[in-house]
Amino acid sequence: xxxxxxxxxxxxxxxxxxxxxxxxxxxxFHRDGHQVVVVLSAMSGETNRLLDxxxxxxSNPSPREQDMLASTGEQVTIAxxxxxxxxxxxxxxxxxxxxxxxxxxxxFGKARVEELNDSHIRHYLxxxxxxxxxxxxxxxxxxNVTTLGRGGSDTTAVALAAVLKADECQIYTDVDGVxxxxxxxxxxARRLDSITVEEMLEMASQGSKILQIRSVEFAGKYNVxxxxxxxxxxxxGTLITMEQDTSMEQxxxxxxxxxxDEAKLTIRGVADTPGxxxxxxxxxxxxxxxxxxxxxxxxxxDNTTDLTFTVGRQDYEKALxxxxxxxxxxxxxxxxxxxxxxxxxxxxxxxxSHAGVASRMFAALARENINIQxxxxxxxxxxxxxxxxxxxxxxRALHDEFGLDTPVVTRA
Ligand code: ADP
Ligand code: ASP
Ligand code: MG
Numbered sequence: 556x557x558x559x560x561x562x563x564x565x566x567x568x569x570x571x572x573x574x575x576x577x578x579x580x581x582x583x584f585h586r587d588g589h590q591v592v593v594v595l596s597a598m599s600g601e602t603n604r605l606l607d608x609x610x611x612x613x614s615n616p617s618p619r620e621q622d623m624l625a626s627t628g629e630q631v632t633i634a635x636x637x638x639x640x641x642x643x644x645x646x647x648x649x650x651x652x653x654x655x656x657x658x659x660x661x662x663f664g665k666a667r668v669e670e671l672n673d674s675h676i677r678h679y680l681x682x683x684x685x686x687x688x689x690x691x692x693x694x695x696x697x698x699n700v701t702t703l704g705r706g707g708s709d710t711t712a713v714a715l716a717a718v719l720k721a722d723e724c725q726i727y728t729d730v731d732g733v734x735x736x737x738x739x740x741x742x743x744a745r746r747l748d749s750i751t752v753e754e755m756l757e758m759a760s761q762g763s764k765i766l767q768i769r770s771v772e773f774a775g776k777y778n779v780x781x782x783x784x785x786x787x788x789x790x791x792g793t794l795i796t797m798e799q800d801t802s803m804e805q806x807x808x809x810x811x812x813x814x815x816d817e818a819k820l821t822i823r824g825v826a827d828t829p830g831x832x833x834x835x836x837x838x839x840x841x842x843x844x845x846x847x848x849x850x851x852x853x854x855x856x857d858n859t860t861d862l863t864f865t866v867g868r869q870d871y872e873k874a875l876x877x878x879x880x881x882x883x884x885x886x887x888x889x890x891x892x893x894x895x896x897x898x899x900x901x902x903x904x905x906x907x908s909h910a911g912v913a914s915r916m917f918a919a920l921a922r923e924n925i926n927i928q929x930x931x932x933x934x935x936x937x938x939x940x941x942x943x944x945x946x947x948x949x950x951r952a953l954h955d956e957f958g959l960d961t962p963v964v965t966r967a
């Protein structure tokens with residue numbers, strides 16, 4: 556007998572028919588003698604619909620009330636699944652985040668899980684019940700309802716699996732595993748049998764929305780066996796592993812991620828003196844805006860320099876206003892920006908043992924006539940910022956360049 560935490564995403568509970576299918580699947584696990592904790596998302600599109608309702612009432616809804624509203628989507632699906640399970644003769648109980656409780660900090664909209672009490676869940680499991688928990692939501696120390704950020708049900712599931720020491724945390728979704736890149740963009744993308752936590756973290760942080768980044772962080776920190784699987788098709792899925800494949804067959808690049816959610820800002824002709832980057836970027840970070848890639852040019856003849864950086868697209872207007880102010884304070888020659896950029900990243904632990912990976916990437920992009928605007932690297936990734944309109948072309952070219960198209964190398 557095993558203990559499984561099984562998370563089903565929005566498209567897997569999109570309507571009554573799908574909820575019935577999920578109930579059949581969970582019933583089978585329960586019938587085989589396993590203990591099952593199910594974590595659900597809201598029906599697909601529901602969280603967006605709810606947040607849009609708030610925007611119809613106010614251009615600046617309070618974060619607390621937005622979380623109160625957004626968290627309701629999950630309450631609907633957990634109750635429906637529990638009812639569907641009971642209909643099948645499976646004892647089940649649904650629980651909201653505060654009933655568990657999933658304690659979080661008070662950063663509404665992006666709350667962090669701080670403590671998770673499993674005693675109620677264990678009590679129900681010991682009584683033979685399937686426990687159906689609302690994903691994405693928690694409660695802070697003042698009993699305010701919080702949400703964990705978009706895609707946060709993944710994090711609920713992995714956090715629960717960690718506390719319950721589950722045999723496996725299974726993330727069921729609308730694809731049959733983690734692919735070399737988004738299979739909706741590159742038809743030749745291949746499912747990976749396994750991927751390391753480190754690589755998955757980079758994939759998630761560089762824009763692959765298959766798993767919320769915090770869920771991968773939890774899996775790494777607490778050693779949670781984590782697997783991504785298709786909700787309604789049988790198959791092995793993808794295992795997120797702690798170990799690294801050290802065999803000769805290890806590919807250099809495991810996957811390609813892309814992100815169209817950033818914007819680029821540039822300030823030109825500021826004095827090249829100590830403290831200037833701090834004045835420019837300090838003002839941005841004081842406004843709680845996260846900066847990602849940064850490039851500063853070498854000083855020109857007149858001892859002035861340019862600085863370019865990226866921020867989340869939702870913060871673009873605010874960042875531009877701040878930069879314009881700093882620009883006039885510093886006597887900058889010009890301040891500007893654009894939202895039509897994309898960041899494309901190649902990721903792989905195999906990069907550590909291979910030189911020349913970045914130049915191979917640049918050459919492949921040059922052959923497609925794609926201009927690189929910015930570059931950023933880490934030990935296991937190289938990212939470039941390019942014009943958004945070339946995103947798919949760039950991803951396809953790199954997928955081909957690094958041999959990801961053909962299943963020559965399989966990873967056990
Ligand atoms: P859920 O609603 O089940 O949480 P998501 O939409 O959050 O599902 O995640 C699944 C989607 O992630 C897939 O439909 C796919 O388009 C996308 N995706 C992005 N990158 C990848 C990747 N490398 N491998 C697989 N799927 C990916
Ligand atoms: N329903 C939430 C969202 O759409 C959480 C999730 O699906 O994981 O972001
Ligand atoms: Mg998701």
